[in-house]
Amino acid sequence: MTEPMENSQIAALVELGILCRGEQVDPVGPGHADPGPHRFSDHAQLCRFENPAFRRPFGDRSKEAFAPLPPDTTMESAIMATRLVILLGAADSPELRLALASRATVVVVFEPDERVLIQFLERFKLAGLNRPNLFCFTGDPRSFNPPLQELLPADMFRMGVPAFFLTERVRTLYGEWAGRVVEYLETLHYRHAIYGLSGQALSRSRPLRNIHRGLLYDQQVHAYENVPDYLNAPPVSALRKTLCGTDAVLVAAGPDLPARFDYLRRVRDRVAIICVNNAVKPLVEAGIKPHFVVINDTSIASGQVFKHIPKLPETILVGHCLSDLGGDRFRRKYLFGSLLPQLFGPRDDLRLHGSVISTAFSLARLLGCSRCVFIGAQLASDNPWSLGYSKGTLKNSAEAVERPLTDAFPQLAPVDTPFGERLYTTLNFLDAALWLTEEIRVSGVRCVNTSRASILYGEGIEYEDEPEPQGAPPLMKDLYRPEPPRVDRAGAARWLRGEIRLWSSVRDAARTLLADDSPAMTAKGMAILDQLDANNVTYLTERREGFWNEQFYRLVFEGDEADRRKGLRLYFRNVFAMSGEFLGLLKRALESV
Incomplete structure (x- = not known):
């Protein structure tokens, strides 16, 4: 690693919060201005390794949560497809100016060589960089303190799949450094934009509609x-x-x-x-x-x-x-x-x-x-x-x-x-x-x-x-032989009794609904379902082994009257069984207080 360079314009960018400096990588080449242009990266994008089933997890199947960008992506098509553009190499290129002109796009510039950055600042001028949608970084991506994973906001990665553009200088002289930057930022995109869709929280509970989501079934x-x-x-x-x-x-x-x-x-x-x-x-x-x-x-x-x-x-x-x-x-x-x-x-x-x-x-x-x-x-x-x-x-x-x-x-x-x-x-x-x-x-x-x-x-x-x-x-x-915890045992007993009353009430409602063969059963079931959607019971049911959420959704919200009755019975059978399980656990817990 080399020592960071002292320069008044670099210092001004740091002061304005536009530039963050990590440890400098060993410079390669003469350090002349990078003429650009920025070309789309041809690497295998990390989101390609996620199950494509999670690209459209919502009720609106036309909306993709994430998708790889095609290899012929241009800057024009990138700012139409995503609002996050990463440019590797500080160059006053048409691609950079086009990205900066899109006020809805966050533009992040990474530069490995501060000598090149100084040349870039001479051409672009500080005033052209002092804008809310631009952030600049220099140095090794794994050298910042706090780390990049804490410096970069999660919301930035929810703006879309990051589109990476490299100059030829970076591609040929700093390819290994560029690979580290790309992997780091794409991993953060996975963390903040994809894991929430493919991870445990939505397993067996795809977000087909709006319900309250609190504790998971296993956690309860x-x-x-x-x-x-x-x-x-x-x-x-x-x-x-x-x-x-x-x-x-x-x-x-x-x-x-x-x-x-x-x-x-x-x-x-x-x-x-x-x-x-x-x-x-x-x-x-x-x-x-x-x-x-x-x-x-x-x-x-x-x-x-x-x-x-x-x-x-x-x-x-x-x-x-x-x-x-x-x-x-x-x-x-x-x-x-x-x-x-x-x-x-x-x-x-x-x-x-x-x-x-x-x-x-x-x-x-x-x-x-x-x-x-x-x-x-x-x-x-x-x-x-x-x-x-x-x-x-x-x-x-x-x-x-x-x-x-x-x-x-x-x-x-x-x-x-x-x-x-x-x-x-x-x-x-x-x-x-x-x-x-x-x-x-x-x-x-x-x-x-x-x-x-x-x-x-x-x-x-x-x-x-x-x-x-x-x-x-x-x-x-x-x-x-640690000190025992200070616990409000009387309060814990009251809470357990309250939970017993809650699940007894839910079980009784499910039992009553399952016994109803009248024409009004569907309307009653939908009214109770609305209540259980709002207090986490539905989410717990969706997470329970054996309940198929997509089948339930298809029957109740897309089928005819007979399908809706069938779907509601499926749902309330699971609610009844789950309530009985919870009541057994609660009664044993109450005995321990």
Whole structure:
């Protein structure tokens, strides 16, 4: 990296908030003015690797939420298709002026060489750049502090698929830098504009119409199941700085995990082993008891692993309050995430994103651990069509299939590691890796990755096959005797009784409707449906296993009278069954208060 240049115009752009400067990349070439033009990038756009079914998730099937731009895209067609244009190379080109003339378009200019930027400013003049739709950046995209992922607003990426235009200078002299910028920004577009459509929140609940969306079905189940833990488990903040100076070994469920079992056995008493929920089964089966197990996924499927392990009285569970908390498998638990703090007390959150390995890293930071060693945290595969997992997990790894690459879904997105290896990953894991590596970079926590076949790399992350522990042994005994949480038990009992009354009322309404064969049944059903749409009951029903939302929508809102009656009966049968499930959970919870 080279030192940033001192220039009055650059300083003025920084002062105006138009320019952000990262660490300068090594300059290439003489640094003369870039004449342009800007040509559309021919790379495989990241959104091509998302399931195209999510492009039109709404009731209005004509509206595309995202779509790759065609290879013959011009600046004229780009500003018609999207409102986000990224230009790589500071050049006073017709394309830049056309983009800036579109007041509805956000224009972002990235320049690797500040010598070229100075030449550009001499031609374009400061006044021409002082406009609300323009932002400029120089330097390495993974060098900003705060990181680009925090500097760039989420709303910017909801304006459309980013259209990238490069000058020939950037394409030929700074191709690797350009690739890093493109991948970073397209990953942020996925995070802010696509994940909300393809992620867990809308699974089995496509937004075909306007309803209230609160807790997911799985989260509601766990909210009721976990009441005994809310009464007894302390918040995760009680762990703050309790293992200062100890190395943390963060264990994930990648295919490399079994090769590290001997290493884990050797260092177990000299480090704090923090294991993600999916890795606990193979770890325990290998005779290695982790010090901590972490779970943040709130789905029912995520907690199934706890049914396949023995009781682990020496292992502490750190879990999100709406996750499966493992029942009696763990003697001591610490919770993060808030639910009804006025009843169950306030709880801090752990910083996390995309993958539970990010939660494990956040826990290590909270504990005060001085160094983090990653094992099995690969987040990628050498198989272009499927991710791989450790033997012994509940996830199946598909065998590699030889077929031509398509650079589109269902192929996984390609990633090249610093070791020259081509790996493949999901967009979710690509995003998780970006978030975590940037978090590591700005945290200052020293990290070691034991797998070359991983996409966790960057500043602050070294590679070492079997790093020797450098810190103090973990002193765990005090962590098993924390102060109990202060909980309003009487208030909790009142809340549970209120929930019992609510679901009894919902069940009675569903029972009455299902017993009604009169001509008025349809009108009554639609009136009750309107009420349940507004109080989250419909969303919970849509999320419940076995309910097919699109079939329900087609019958009730697109069919004839007979179809509508059939669709309403389908809906209220599921509401009746779900209400009974919740009432059983609530009555057991009330007994624990």
